[in-house]
Amino acid sequence: MLTDVSDNGRNEEIDAAVRDGRPTFLPNLRLSTTTDVLPTLAVRRNDLDAAADRLAGWAPALAILFPELESSAGVIESPLVPLPSASSFFEADLPGNAFIKADHALPIAGSIKARGGIYEVLAYAEKVGLAGGLIRPGDDLRALTTRKARAHFANFHVGVGSTGNLGLSIGVMASALGFKTTVHMSNDAKEWKKTRLRNRGVEVVEHLGDYAKAVAAGRDQMSGDPRAHFVDDENSLDLFLGYAVAALRLKxxxxxxxxxxxxxxxxxxxxxxxxxxxxxxxxxxxKQVYGDAVHCFFAEPAASPAFMVRMLSSEPRSVYDYGLDNRTEADGLAVAQASELVFGLVERLISGVFTVADDELFRMLVRLERATGLRIEPSAAAGLLGPARILGGIKYYGEHEISPASATHLFWTTGGSFVPEEEYIRFHERGAALLP
Incomplete structure (x- = not known):
């Protein structure tokens, strides 16, 4: 059983800041070495390698389905963008290298969800294709892009519950293969994301409730149907492994x-x-690739700190339990309760969690565009607050015996390239008004 943070004498100011919706940083006192943690987990390095092999096998088929992937031979990947003059950009002392991992520019879905979401749909398509005799193990997966395959897939149903970006990735990929596709959208989802899905023939079901209610509705709709597959964002190892392949690509x-x-x-x-x-x-x-040389921090909206709330407790908790409303312009992060599956896998691997205010997201969105020309959505800016929140007091460096000048900093931007121009202008105007 996990020990509640308060039992360890953790600073009660963090708990108070969470309840007040004030940005804060929670260092992870459970952080352990990879040699202690990784062998105890249900997923292993061979699972990561198998996921990478699956994506490599699908690449020629993806190049057929999506012309924009022809130049990359079907590989869905984002660039590393250097951040020059990092210290001046962050208005903090940040020696060493700094990069943007530009998943906001990932093809097909325009967000980090193109990794896990597309991977899970491909894994399901492979399973259906094998069971239906469309392919045999080891066959060229381009056979699953034919008219015959589409006609077969049309008898099967793929569904997901989402605040937006996961729904986009699942909807685009599943419909491209020919699956009947339904996306359950929460009340946080942006209208343009719903429109983009409907334009591809995807059924969009709108819900008045939050993310959790949209997921529950989708799960209920698909349960009991042997020809239906629900992509469960709260409890999916396929999603998890699809995201994990990014580590190999980054290396x-x-x-x-x-x-x-x-x-x-x-x-x-x-x-x-x-x-x-x-x-x-x-x-x-x-952690599989770099071991203890990598330090990972999660960034959450101050109104929706689902993972921080879970880290603060010995049992599953919701942001509503802390009196928060889960209302944020960072729609992709508007989640009230963390995945227990994921929490169990990374609770001793992450270095900490920090929260950000919506105004901070808009300010950093504008500053990033001015510095690099990159256009992102508000949720994608959350990580950019890391240095200010974590490294303002050099304590973390000292505790881990790190020389600041030797570090490389990587900021993962998670979505934004498909945001309509008028929507981005609204983001920019709000952020610019907040800057000096």
Whole structure:
């Protein structure tokens, strides 16, 4: 049984800040070494390698389904974008390298959800194709892009509950293969995301409730149907593994840049967090690749700190239990309760969790565009507050015997390239009004 943080004498000011909706930082006192943690988990390195192999096998088929992937031979990946003059950008002393991991620009779905969501749909399509005799083990998966395959897939139903971006990735991928597809959207979902899905023939079911209620409705609709598959964002290892493959791709990118990552030259990663699947999968993957040389921090809206609330408790808790309303402009992160599956896998791997105010998201969104030309949505800006929230007091460096100048900082931007122009202008105007 986990020990409640208050039992350890943790600063009660953190708990008070959470209840008040004030931005704060919670260091993880449960953080352990990878040699102690990874062997105890239900997922292993061979699962990560198998997931990477599956995506590689699907690449030629994806290049057929999506012309925008022809130039990458069907590989869905985002660039590493250097952040020059990092210290001036963050208005804090941030020596060392700094990069944006630009998942907001991922093709097909325009968000980090293109990793886990698309992976799970592909895994299901492979399963259906094998069971239906469309392919045999080891066959070229381009056979699953034919008219015959589409006609077969049309007899099967894929569903998901989402605040927006996961629904986009599932809807686009499943409909492209020919599956009947339903996306249950919470009241936080943006209208343009619903429209984009409907334009692809996806059924969008709107709910008055929050993310959890949309997921529950989708789960109930699909249960008991042998020809239906529900992508359960709260409890899916396939999603988790799809996100984790990003760690292998990232290592290749750093290797190409001749940037070494080891205990003496650590990597700090700042990941926006909703229910936890994407940041959790990436954290686990990075720990498999870099071990204790990587330090991962989750970033959450102050109104929706689902993972922080879970870290503060010995049992599952909701942000509503803390008197919070789960209302934030960071719609992709508007989640009231963390995934218990993901929490169990990463509770001793993450270095900490911090929260941000909505106004901070809009300010950083504008500053990033001015510095780099990148356009992101508010939720994607959450990680950019990491240095101010975590490293303002150099204590973390000292506790882990890290030389600040030796570190590489990576900020994962999670969505935004498909945001309509008029919507982005609204984001920009709000952020610009908040800057000096």
């Amino acid at each position: 290749n990118q750093f290797d190409d840049l001749e940037i070494a990552i080891d205990v003496q030259r650590p990597l700090f990663v700042y990941l926006p967090c909703g229910v936890g699947g994407a940041p959790g999968g990436i954290t686990w993957g990075l």
